[in-house]
Amino acid sequence: MSLVEPGEPATLAAAVRAAFADHYGEPPTSLGRAPGRVNLMGEHTDYNAGLVLPVALPHATYAAARARGDELVRITSAQEDEAWEGTLAELGPRTIEGWAGYAAGVIWAMREAGHRVPGVDLLVDSRVPVGAGLSSSAALECSVAVALADLLGLELTDDLRRELIEACIRAETEVVGAPTGGMDQTVAVFGEAGSALLIDFTSHETTPVSLDLAGHTLVVTDTRVKHALTDGGYGSRRADCETAAEALGVTTLREATQEAVDGLDDERVRRRATHIVSEIQRVTDTVTAFEGLDWDALGRLFDASHRSMRDDFEISCPELDTAVAVAVQAGAVAARMTGGGFGGSSVAVVPDERVDAVMRAVDAAFALEGFRSPVHLRAVPSAGASVS
Ligand code: GAF
Numbered sequence: 001m002s003l004v005e006p007g008e009p010a011t012l013a014a015a016v017r018a019a020f021a022d023h024y025g026e027p028p029t030s031l032g033r034a035p036g037r038v039n040l041m042g043e044h045t046d047y048n049a050g051l052v053l054p055v056a057l058p059h060a061t062y063a064a065a066r067a068r069g070d071e072l073v074r075i076t077s078a079q080e081d082e083a084w085e086g087t088l089a090e091l092g093p094r095t096i097e098g099w100a101g102y103a104a105g106v107i108w109a110m111r112e113a114g115h116r117v118p119g120v121d122l123l124v125d126s127r128v129p130v131g132a133g134l135s136s137s138a139a140l141e142c143s144v145a146v147a148l149a150d151l152l153g154l155e156l157t158d159d160l161r162r163e164l165i166e167a168c169i170r171a172e173t174e175v176v177g178a179p180t181g182g183m184d185q186t187v188a189v190f191g192e193a194g195s196a197l198l199i200d201f202t203s204h205e206t207t208p209v210s211l212d213l214a215g216h217t218l219v220v221t222d223t224r225v226k227h228a229l230t231d232g233g234y235g236s237r238r239a240d241c242e243t244a245a246e247a248l249g250v251t252t253l254r255e256a257t258q259e260a261v262d263g264l265d266d267e268r269v270r271r272r273a274t275h276i277v278s279e280i281q282r283v284t285d286t287v288t289a290f291e292g293l294d295w296d297a298l299g300r301l302f303d304a305s306h307r308s309m310r311d312d313f314e315i316s317c318p319e320l321d322t323a324v325a326v327a328v329q330a331g332a333v334a335a336r337m338t339g340g341g342f343g344g345s346s347v348a349v350v351p352d353e354r355v356d357a358v359m360r361a362v363d364a365a366f367a368l369e370g371f372r373s374p375v376h377l378r379a380v381p382s383a384g385a386s387v388s
Helices: 009-024 100-112 136-151 158-176 183-190 233-248 258-262 267-291 295-312 318-329 352-369
Strands: 030-039 054-067 072-077 084-087 120-126 195-200 205-210 216-222 334-338 345-351 375-378
Touching: 009 030, 009 054, 009 120, 030 136, 030 183, 030 345, 054 136, 054 183, 054 375, 072 100, 084 100, 100 120, 100 136, 100 158, 120 136, 136 158, 136 183, 158 183, 183 195, 195 267, 205 267, 216 318, 216 352, 233 258, 233 267, 258 267, 267 295, 295 318, 295 334, 295 345, 318 334, 318 345, 318 352, 345 352, 352 375
Parallel strands: 072 120
Antiparallel strands: 030 054, 054 120, 054 195, 072 084, 195 205, 216 345, 216 375, 334 345
16 A cells, blocks of 8 residues: 655755755755645636635645855755756746646746845645645645745734735746646645635635544555646636626626526537536535535535536546445545546545555555556645745
């Protein structure tokens, strides 16, 4: 059984500082930390001005930084073979290929927002699995943003946090070109230990929802089917939602009713909108179920959400369907796929004494089906970004 441990923050921070000094010949002056996330309910609802309920993971990305005396930007990662080097003038929408675009994009977006980010050396190291639907991109962006804020001597007030979130969203949507909705960056910054974060993308309010799991663990299973938010599937779902809103004469599907959606002519667009409208309602119901420790209701909500994503939104895959079904058979009270879809991870709420059994049962089912061996994580609800 393969379990990804988050590591001990102080040890990881010390290792990143040492790796930076080794690589660049001088120690870093700033270190930012930002977590990955697992979403408990509300998939693809963020860009429909809806509700989401993610949890920040204990697994995080660390970014070490040091200002340079010139216009050069150098970015390297413990996880990637290729480093990136260029000048501040080279940064901009769609100018940087690959993983470094997420980090360099934050420098560009912060400068666009009026911050005088200088030429800089950066080194990042992450415990967030990449391509697993657990927001390794937002963790990278937000860790860099926090490190740069520290480098500029800025205090991490709530206003600055909101500004950094916007910069990270611009890095992802404009520099990298992934048309995402903002949930991941918001929870990576505002997540709180012991809580999920209810985010309303109409009012932009964030409300921590204390999670008393009463003897249950959030088990994440990474199917290791790699997903990418730039490969068209995510964007086409977003386009279908916009088509539905336009046909209904509303600005976003947050304003649509199921009755109105039922009247849509196009069968595929109707199913996409049905997922969004029902999923937004499930977020509210999921908060109530967690607050009441109502595991039966939670199980029904997770099941309905998974079916909606599989059949109406069509973003699941055989590996995710297997992980979800087997987790429930092996004792999970609730399970669903999580994140953008087309691969990535599932999340299950599992009685503590069944955690090992659930992980082993999923491993066995994957072996039987001839799927790649999955990896698991314990998603202990953790804090958002900080200066380390
Ligand atoms: C990805 C995106 F980045 C988020 O904005 C969100 O839409 C999610 O997929 C699906 O809920 O993580």
